[in-house]
Amino acid sequence: xxxxxxxxxxxxxxxxxxxxxxxxxxxxxxxxxxxxxxxxxxxxxxxxxxxxxxxxxxxxxxxxxxxxxxxxxxxxxxxxxxxxxxxxxxxxxxxxxxxxxxxxxxxxxxxxxxxxxxxxxxxxxxxxxxxxxxxxxxxxxxxxxxxxxxxxxxxxxxxxxxxxxxxxxxxxxxxxxxxxxxxxxxxxxxxxxxxxxxxxx
Ligand SMILES: [Cu+2]
Numbered sequence: 001x002x003x004x005x006x007x008x009x010x011x012x013x014x015x016x017x018x019x020x021x022x023x024x025x026x027x028x029x030x031x032x033x034x035x036x037x038x039x040x041x042x043x044x045x046x047x048x049x050x051x052x053x054x055x056x057x058x059x060x061x062x063x064x065x066x067x068x069x070x071x072x073x074x075x076x077x078x079x080x081x082x083x084x085x086x087x088x089x090x091x092x093x094x095x096x097x098x099x100x101x102x103x104x105x106x107x108x109x110x111x112x113x114x115x116x117x118x119x120x121x122x123x124x125x126x127x128x129x130x131x132x133x134x135x136x137x138x139x140x141x142x143x144x145x146x147x148x149x150x151x152x153x154x155x156x157x158x159x160x161x162x163x164x165x166x167x168x169x170x171x172x173x174x175x176x177x178x179x180x181x182x183x184x185x186x187x188x189x190x191x192x193x194x195x196x197x198x199x200x201x
Pocket of ligand 1: 096172
């Protein structure tokens with residue numbers, strides 16, 4: 001179902017490119033011959049950069065909420081910024097999870113960590129870690145965390161290696177201690193689906 005949805009969204013995007021650009025998307029690509037489809041998707045994003053947004057929704061019994069903005073500042077280098085409120089003071093693990101589904105009351109519908117290459121859970125700068133491992137955010141005494149994190153290896157492209165489009169970002173109740181397999185970060189207190197801004201119509 002998810003793959004159908006993703007391919008449908010790519011079809012919509014392709015249709016948009018046809019309308020927005022005099023260049024044919026397939027066939028001869030004048031001036032674009034050297035670019036593959038993924039590179040074209042980047043070029044035709046907002047201002048040459050794809051951006052996405054995740055609106056974090058509290059799970060059952062939680063009052064954590066927030067909005068995170070994603071910007072792919074270089075190929076597979078994504079800058080995540082925003083504010084999360086309603087947290088207990090201190091560190092909270094957060095990760096990209098594989099399923100873009102936050103429907104279950106406990107957030108478990110988001111599935112496990114996004115980790116297409118497998119490997120062990122760890123800190124984002126550790127030699128071995130899941131692609132979706134983002135480390136911790138830190139809430140102040142008022143329960144507010146300002147997020148300013150670089151996620152390397154992931155992409156906002158709608159398809160291709162490391163694509164996090166349509167996946168979920170999950171905030172946890174406790175600190176991620178980076179132990180395998182999930183860092184002991186406890187319950188899921190908020191969950192949001194990462195959605196490309198150009199798809200919000
Ligand atoms: Cu997680």
